[in-house]
Amino acid sequence: MLESLLGVLKNRALFIFAASVVLFHFANAAMLPLIGQKLARNDAARSSLYLAVCIIGAQVVMIPIAMAAGRFAPVWGRKAIFLVGFAALPIRGFLYTLSDNPYFLVGVQLMDGIGAAIFGVVSVLVIADLTRGTSRFNFTQGVVATATGLGASLSNGVTGFIVQRAGYNAAFLFLAGVAALALKIFWFFMPETGEGIA
DSSP states (O other), X not given: OHHHHHHHHHOHHHHHHHHHHHHHXXXXXTHHHHHHHHHHHHOGGGHHHHHHHHHHHHHHHHHHHHHHHHHHHHHHOHHHHHHHHHHHHHHHHHHTTSOOOHHHHHHHHTTHHHHHHHHHHHHHHHHHHHTTTTTOHHHHHHHHHHXXXXXXXXXXXXXXXXXXXXXXXXXXXXXXXXXXXXXXXXXXXXXXXXXXXX
């Protein structure tokens, strides 16, 4: 097991991918809970309804995006598709700071379906590409999932502290900044992993 872990850590592209994904999930995980709190603060009577629409709506958005990601990843490349998912998150974080209108906030939250769909489909392809011929696909997927879970779990604690000290907008801008860092790392350092794709 230690040998497999060292093999994963020595793979530069896999390390960059994991780091980018951890930062993405750190930035993403706290956004829905923060929106839920913001909606409850502004309209407590209908906050549960708004939150339900946020969750269900994002799932509805995921379906066509996931289908498109699966179809075009072999043509456009994994990296190009992934960049769309990475780019949606800092935009979403910034947009949350522009208005407290519940309909606007719910509409922005629908963008969560873009990143979730792309990560759900293309991350598996990237890990398969990077572990081809090594017999480490399942192990690597577990390592990446554990790392992203760690990033996501830290997200709520850190942003909760920021909200208490500086407010919701500061927290959203912080998360947008982390998401932008993830985008930058992936864009500049992650190679294309699909075979036959330039």
